[in-house]
Amino acid sequence: MDKRLLSFLIIGVVFLCLATLSQSESEDEDDGVVVTEEQDPVIEDVSYRSPTPSGSVYFAEHFDDTQQFKKKWVLSEAKKDDIDDDIAKYDGKWEVEAPQNNGLSGDFGLVLKSKAKHAAISARLDRPFKFTVKPLIVQYEVTLQEGQECGGAYLKLLSHGKQTADLRQFHDKTPYTIMFGPDKCGNDHKLHFIFRHKNPLNGTFSEKHCKKPKDRVEEPFKDKLPHLFTLHVRPDNTFTVKLDHQVINEGNLLDDFTPPVNPSPEIDDPEDKKPAEWDEREKIPDPEARKPDDWDEDAPAMVPDATATKPDSWLEDEPDMIPDPNAEKPDDWDSYLDGDWEAPLIPNPLCESAPGCGPWKPPQINNPAYKGKWHAPLIDNPNYKGKWKPRRIPNPYFFEDKNPFRMTDIAAVGLELWSMSNMILFDNIIITDDQSVADAWAAETFDLKRRKLDKEGESLFSRLVTYTNEQPWLWAVYIIVIGLPIVLVLVFCCGSSSQEKEEQRRVAEAKKTDAVSPDDDVDEDDDASQQAPVNTDSNSQLETQQEEEGAGEEEEAEASGGEVDAEEPKTEEAVSEAGGAPRSPKKHTSRKE
Numbered sequence: 260m261d262k263r264l265l266s267f268l269i270i271g272v273v274f275l276c277l278a279t280l281s282q283s284e285s286e287d288e289d290d291g292v293v294v295t296e297e298q299d300p301v302i303e304d305v306s307y308r309s310p311t312p313s314g315s316v317y318f319a320e321h322f323d324d325t326q327q328f329k330k331k332w333v334l335s336e337a338k339k340d341d342i343d344d345d346i347a348k349y350d351g352k353w354e355v356e357a358p359q360n361n362g363l364s365g366d367f368g369l370v371l372k373s374k375a376k377h378a379a380i381s382a383r384l385d386r387p388f389k390f391t392v393k394p395l396i397v398q399y400e401v402t403l404q405e406g407q408e409c410g411g412a413y414l415k416l417l418s419h420g421k422q423t424a425d426l427r428q429f430h431d432k433t434p435y436t437i438m439f440g441p442d443k444c445g446n447d448h449k450l451h452f453i454f455r456h457k458n459p460l461n462g463t464f465s466e467k468h469c470k471k472p473k474d475r476v477e478e479p480f481k482d483k484l485p486h487l488f489t490l491h492v493r494p495d496n497t498f499t500v501k502l503d504h505q506v507i508n509e510g511n512l513l514d515d516f517t518p519p520v521n522p523s524p525e526i527d528d529p530e531d532k533k534p535a536e537w538d539e540r541e542k543i544p545d546p547e548a549r550k551p552d553d554w555d556e557d558a559p560a561m562v563p564d565a566t567a568t569k570p571d572s573w574l575e576d577e578p579d580m581i582p583d584p585n586a587e588k589p590d591d592w593d594s595y596l597d598g599d600w601e602a603p604l605i606p607n608p609l610c611e612s613a614p615g616c617g618p619w620k621p622p623q624i625n626n627p628a629y630k631g632k633w634h635a636p637l638i639d640n641p642n643y644k645g646k647w648k649p650r651r652i653p654n655p656y657f658f659e660d661k662n663p664f665r666m667t668d669i670a671a672v673g674l675e676l677w678s679m680s681n682m683i684l685f686d687n688i689i690i691t692d693d694q695s696v697a698d699a700w701a702a703e704t705f706d707l708k709r710r711k712l713d714k715e716g717e718s719l720f721s722r723l724v725t726y727t728n729e730q731p732w733l734w735a736v737y738i739i740v741i742g743l744p745i746v747l748v749l750v751f752c753c754g755s756s757s758q759e760k761e762e763q764r765r766v767a768e769a770k771k772t773d774a775v776s777p778d779d780d781v782d783e784d785d786d787a788s789q790q791a792p793v794n795t796d797s798n799s800q801l802e803t804q805q806e807e808e809g810a811g812e813e814e815e816a817e818a819s820g821g822e823v824d825a826e827e828p829k830t831e832e833a834v835s836e837a838g839g840a841p842r843s844p845k846k847h848t849s850r851k852e
């Protein structure tokens with residue numbers, strides 16, 4: 260009874276504290292509320308005007324001018340080779356339109372409308388970007404308006420040359436200089452930065468993949484908000500990758516890419532073979548050792564126990580099984596058809612009380628004379644030469660490119676994508692050699708968008724506070740909604756409360772078969788029942804938690820097509836095997852199925 264009273268007291272105090280807290284809170288916020296009202300609680304529209312880039316710009320596109328867009332951008336009419344004709348066409352739909360949610364008025368973006376289709380579109384730069392003494396800055400916005408299940412939203416900076424002379428022929432094998440941007444499938448979140456490096460010896464190109472960012476980039480794939488991707492590559496071969504103005508990856512073209520730009524100066528000599536007499540055995544059987552004369556390899560592992568004797572009461576003449584003396588021949592037994600009737604066998608009841616029936620055999624025991632096959636002991640091999648390694652020779656294909664920054668000129672920017680989630684919105688693409696130009700461009704576009712979104716979030720909160728102060732009873736609702744669970748958690752976790760005991764007592768009582776007057780032995784019941792129901796409760800809490808965790812795992816596994824672990828090298832492999840496209844078309848179609 261005392262405990263119960265104490266618990267009520269505690270709850271009372273907690274409520275009082277919360278009430279006081281809320282009171283002082285509302286007083287504090289009175290000032291704030293006035294200010295908010297002055298500011299006008301209605302969302303002030305962030306006014307947007309299509310930006311005009313100033314400074315050194317190679318390409319800038321805000322997608323707000325449909326006429327301009329139509330002049331500048333070229334839809335691919337190509338077909339992907341090496342896949343079936345019906346899915347080989349780039350027939351994905353693109354549309355210039357306003358964002359689905361919270362757009363700035365007058366701001367449009369390029370939206371990939373179709374899912375599970377190949378889509379390709381590109382536009383020529385105002386002038387080619389040449390990798391000389393100025394850095395390359397590529398920046399653009401992506402809003403995965405429907406999230407992303409599986410698919411890319413990266414840019415390809417197409418290489419200058421014959422294959423980009425006609426952008427209507429843009430397809431997955433069209434040579435690019437840099438590929439940059441987000442890509443995801445299942446649980447594999449990527450932010451690509453791939454460049455194609457020209458081998459100075461024979462002129463072939465190979466893809467170099469940037470190391471992964473330190474932290475997983477997940478938010479842009481699920482929050483459905485605009486995100487700004489920036490790549491900055493400098494003539495000193497350093498690079499920086501930024502997400503929403505924050506540096507998330509940086510390094511050097513020479514050190515942070517796989518495979519490395521420069522091959523190893525030495526390689527294993529392919530001509531060098533292990534000599535036949537090369538002895539790699541560290542230990543050998545001692546050639547001096549002889550099998551001892553008394554070593555009997557044929558001695559059996561088990562022998563009958565010679566010391567065992569037949570127990571006196573062993574019934575040697577009794578069979579284990581006897582015909583059931585109580586069985587009777589069924590009336591409808593037809594000896595002609597069914598043969599002679601025999602009673603079914605049952606275990607001999609005499610054997611049950613005796614140590615055994617039937618012929619007695621001594622039990623088998625381990626043979627003390629058993630030695631098994633003789634082996635010579637191992638000794639150090641006097642001829643051991645160590646593990647054989649081929650001789651190292653200078654790499655005949657060695658080269659050293661100290662300036663991988665000097666990539667192929669960029670002629671155009673392209674989107675060549677396949678996605679399981681549609682409504683991917685691209686916006687505000689800029690290619691410049693001056694970070695301040697990119698920053699200014701973002702200030703007039705992306706930063707405004709995010710400010711508007713933040714304001715909306717903010718004003719929602721401040722409006723809530725204002726409203727609540729006008730309707731103070733709402734504080735009580737908050738206290739109950741927020742405070743009560745806390746109190747309950749405290750009560751359940753930090754020892755038993757009176758209500759709980761009451762509950763336990765009832766549970767315990769319900770289990771009893773003989774009804775006892777409830778007040779008879781309250782204390783006894785309290786003590787006795789204290790453990791079981793409490794445990795039951797925490798167990799069920801644990802179970803719910805585990806179920807939830809389990810469900811989460813399942814979801815993840817599902818999202819990644821059940822390959823939570825095996826995803827990494829797979830996509831990497833897909834990137835190289837596609838020879839330009841980060842995913843092979845076959846992979847895509849199989850995912851579709």
Ligand SMILES: *[C@@H]1O[C@H](CO)[C@@H](O)[C@H](O)[C@H]1NC(C)=O
Nearest residue numbers: 458460461462463522656657
């Ligand atoms: C060029 O050199 C690279 C690296 O040694 C090699 O892998 C590639 O096969 C060569 N290509 C041609 C066409 O010789």
